[in-house]
Amino acid sequence: MADKPNKNNKVSLAEVARAAGVSKMTASRVLRSEGGYSEKTRVRVMTQVDQLGYLPNRLATVFAGDQSSTFIGVSIPDLGNEVFAQVLEAIDRKLGSFGHQTVLGLTQHTHEEEENWIRTVLSWQPAGLILTGRYHSVRALEMLRNAGIPIVEIWDLNSSPLDMSVGINHFDCGFEMGRFLIGCGYRSLGFVGTSHDTANAATARLEGFTKAVEDGGGQVVRQLCLHDTAGFYPGFYGTEQLLAAQRDIECIFYQNDSMAFGGLQYCEQRGMRVPEDIGIAGWGDLPVASVLRKRLTSMHVPHLKLGQAAAELMIARLSGEPVANTRDIGYRLIPGSTVLQRR
Amino acid sequence: MADKPNKNNKVSLAEVARAAGVSKMTASRVLRSEGGYSEKTRVRVMTQVDQLGYLPNRLATVFAGDQSSTFIGVSIPDLGNEVFAQVLEAIDRKLGSFGHQTVLGLTQHTHEEEENWIRTVLSWQPAGLILTGRYHSVRALEMLRNAGIPIVEIWDLNSSPLDMSVGINHFDCGFEMGRFLIGCGYRSLGFVGTSHDTANAATARLEGFTKAVEDGGGQVVRQLCLHDTAGFYPGFYGTEQLLAAQRDIECIFYQNDSMAFGGLQYCEQRGMRVPEDIGIAGWGDLPVASVLRKRLTSMHVPHLKLGQAAAELMIARLSGEPVANTRDIGYRLIPGSTVLQRR
DNA sequence: AAGAAAAAAGTTACCGGTAACGTAACCAGA
DNA sequence: TCTGGTTACGTTACCGGTAACTTTTTTCTT
Numbered sequence: 001m002a003d004k005p006n007k008n009n010k011v012s013l014a015e016v017a018r019a020a021g022v023s024k025m026t027a028s029r030v031l032r033s034e035g036g037y038s039e040k041t042r043v044r045v046m047t048q049v050d051q052l053g054y055l056p057n058r059l060a061t062v063f064a065g066d067q068s069s070t071f072i073g074v075s076i077p078d079l080g081n082e083v084f085a086q087v088l089e090a091i092d093r094k095l096g097s098f099g100h101q102t103v104l105g106l107t108q109h110t111h112e113e114e115e116n117w118i119r120t121v122l123s124w125q126p127a128g129l130i131l132t133g134r135y136h137s138v139r140a141l142e143m144l145r146n147a148g149i150p151i152v153e154i155w156d157l158n159s160s161p162l163d164m165s166v167g168i169n170h171f172d173c174g175f176e177m178g179r180f181l182i183g184c185g186y187r188s189l190g191f192v193g194t195s196h197d198t199a200n201a202a203t204a205r206l207e208g209f210t211k212a213v214e215d216g217g218g219q220v221v222r223q224l225c226l227h228d229t230a231g232f233y234p235g236f237y238g239t240e241q242l243l244a245a246q247r248d249i250e251c252i253f254y255q256n257d258s259m260a261f262g263g264l265q266y267c268e269q270r271g272m273r274v275p276e277d278i279g280i281a282g283w284g285d286l287p288v289a290s291v292l293r294k295r296l297t298s299m300h301v302p303h304l305k306l307g308q309a310a311a312e313l314m315i316a317r318l319s320g321e322p323v324a325n326t327r328d329i330g331y332r333l334i335p336g337s338t339v340l341q342r343r
Numbered sequence: 344m345a346d347k348p349n350k351n352n353k354v355s356l357a358e359v360a361r362a363a364g365v366s367k368m369t370a371s372r373v374l375r376s377e378g379g380y381s382e383k384t385r386v387r388v389m390t391q392v393d394q395l396g397y398l399p400n401r402l403a404t405v406f407a408g409d410q411s412s413t414f415i416g417v418s419i420p421d422l423g424n425e426v427f428a429q430v431l432e433a434i435d436r437k438l439g440s441f442g443h444q445t446v447l448g449l450t451q452h453t454h455e456e457e458e459n460w461i462r463t464v465l466s467w468q469p470a471g472l473i474l475t476g477r478y479h480s481v482r483a484l485e486m487l488r489n490a491g492i493p494i495v496e497i498w499d500l501n502s503s504p505l506d507m508s509v510g511i512n513h514f515d516c517g518f519e520m521g522r523f524l525i526g527c528g529y530r531s532l533g534f535v536g537t538s539h540d541t542a543n544a545a546t547a548r549l550e551g552f553t554k555a556v557e558d559g560g561g562q563v564v565r566q567l568c569l570h571d572t573a574g575f576y577p578g579f580y581g582t583e584q585l586l587a588a589q590r591d592i593e594c595i596f597y598q599n600d601s602m603a604f605g606g607l608q609y610c611e612q613r614g615m616r617v618p619e620d621i622g623i624a625g626w627g628d629l630p631v632a633s634v635l636r637k638r639l640t641s642m643h644v645p646h647l648k649l650g651q652a653a654a655e656l657m658i659a660r661l662s663g664e665p666v667a668n669t670r671d672i673g674y675r676l677i678p679g680s681t682v683l684q685r686r
Numbered sequence: 687a688a689g690a691a692a693a694a695a696g697t698t699a700c701c702g703g704t705a706a707c708g709t710a711a712c713c714a715g716a
Numbered sequence: 717t718c719t720g721g722t723t724a725c726g727t728t729a730c731c732g733g734t735a736a737c738t739t740t741t742t743t744c745t746t
Contacts, residue, residue, distance in 0.1 A: 355731095355732060355733085356732065356733065357732075357733090367732085367733080367734090368733095368734080368735095371733070371734065372734095375734090399732090399733080400731095400732055400733070401733095402731095402732080402733090403731075403732035403733040403734090404732080404733055404734075405733095406731090406732080406733080407732075407733045407734050407735085408733085408734060408735075410734095
């Protein structure tokens with residue numbers, strides 16, 4: 001009934017100080033190990049801290065001083081796509097080990113969601129932001145520029161970033177895959193993905209891929225962009241749709257390995273042999289590929305390294321170290337055995 | 344050079360007010376649409392808000408009033424396990440739609456990490472917490488009880504929760520699978536998982552499973568708990584290890600479908616027919632199962648519903664609605680065709 | 687046109703910490 | 717004994733909003 005120290009019924013520094021018979025300031029100094037107090041005082045204060053179960057209110061600290069918070073806002077399109085889940089995990093682990101907290105934002109691949117999330121998260125005075133993608137709405141850009149905090153754009157390498165950028169060039173990456181498949185002798189190719197946005201890494205990959213194929217005298221005869229997440233089942237039914245519309249496709253390039261595996265399953269269940277009857281190429285070198293009998297033709301991208309690098313860049317910038325503002329984490333083609341070397 | 348309004352170079356409400364020629368309080372009222380101002384004033388204030396790019400400082404708002412923040416701390420073991428990624432996604436979507444922000448904590452399945460994270464996140468005065476699992480360290484429990492905020496424990500249904508609980512009874516769930524496999528005629532069973540913690544839902548599943556098997560006159564002849572994430576490849580090499588140690592296993596129960604798929608691949612690549620030579624049962628009804636030729640024997644658990652329910656319970660509690668403190672989201676056996684009905 | 691009620695403001699104090707500065711107590715050295 | 721320096725504290729003001737209260741202005745009534 002009584003015993004409610006303050007409105008939130010939370011113990012404040014003032015109460016600890018009173019109980020210990022010192023001033024707020026002395027208690028504050030003890031808690032921050034700032035020095036300027038006797039051992040006897042330190043013990044008295046810490047005893048009360050334990051006894052009362054005092055937990056500092058970081059809101060007040062940040063609010064009071066001009067120090068920034070330890071929040072880092074991290075926006076991710078969705079977690080149904082295994083790639084982004086991995087990246088988020090790597091980011092949070094690294095940030096956490098440096099005493100930072102991740103404030104998550106799932107943007108569902110829309111700039112509108114991203115803008116709303118940015119507005120909200122900025123009002124919490126984060127120390128920095130990590131955003132997926134290089135394209136943002138006009139109002140988002142304005143807020144980001146005014147925020148005056150470090151910003152790392154990940155995934156899609158941006159040579160002239162808002163602040164910092166970590167990722168790869170998706171156009172080049174798609175181009176390399178296209179050239180490889182042309183080199184294998186394929187001329188009539190298909191694509192199955194889920195991006196319905198022109199300003200997007202997956203789209204850049206498709207564009208690079210298409211360029212390479214056309215440069216090599218081939219053609220991307222059909223491309224399918226589903227309104228779904230880039231997972232196993234969309235790969236499966238996407239392949240069905242693609243082949244129903246266009247029977248003469250020799251090889252399909254997928255947005256990622258999960259979709260490619262779905263496609264592989266579809267083909268094999270319909271009695272098509274891979275790679276003899278149709279070639280399959282994925283992207284991302286995802287975990288599912290590690291247990292397949294055939295090595296899936298894919299593109300290895302170091303996702304964990306990407307997340308770590310983004311977090312490291314953020315932390316370095318926050319601690320005032322000079323940092324490069326872009327970092328290309330690279331990729332590597334995995335020739336695999338789900339395509340045929342026809343020549 | 345000049346033009347830096349305050350230390351953070353952020354526009355404050357006071358500056359907006361000054362620019363609009365009104366008091367801070369009037370500007371505050373306009374921004375909260377509280378009423379008590381004229382249309383002319385409203386326009387003047389909002390014009391300055393737009394012009395100066397004012398973003399409110401929510402830290403100050405929360406700090407000032409006794410209203411709580413809109414942060415919800417969400418702890419998740421890891422994102423390598425697809426199940427948890429799905430749950431997190433569902434939670435964040437739902438919370439976001441009600442204007443709340445997710446502060447993420449990846450505990451790596453350890454109580455120590457969880458405790459540290461709880462301490463930190465509580466210092467940010469969250470409105471509530473959503474924690475995975477029903478077991479917490481002693482000091483964590485103390486902090487949680489003192490926090491005075493809503494807490495939802497998810498995943499492992501806790502009949503006497505700290506506050507609220509959403510999930511399923513994993514022991515019963517494991518038991519049902521055990522009984523089913525006994526009913527199929529299997530007597531010599533194996534288990535492959537990754538949990539190295541006795542206080543854990545996966546362990547409870549294994550215990551329920553073992554109980555049912557033994558009740559039915561069978562035996563779990565070998566169980567393997569890897570120090571790894573519950574993904575595809577651990578399922579693959581875990582199966583290899585299990586079968587190397589114990590050749591006479593008739594059927595393997597896996598911690599989840601990802602691992603089961605890895606095991607399925609191993610068996611088929613070694614020339615074993617599933618289910619003729621060996622039975623395979625997974626858990627969770629994960630996406631990978633949707634593209635396989637054979638329906639994987641598994642247990643469907645509505646993960647998205649779990650996350651949504653947790654978020655809904657939290658929001659209902661925060662808005663003062665009376666809510667049930669436990670919610671069983673249920674599960675459903677999928678007989679599948681990767682086990683043999685021997686009788 | 688005077689007075690009362692309603693509307694539209696402004697003032698003050700406060701949330702929980704911390705920076706900056708002030709002061710008392712103690713000790714050393716000349 | 718006095719000065720000067722150090723150590724160990726205490727005081728005050730402030731961060732950016734908002735609740736609660738007060739004052740001014742407008743509107744309406746008779």
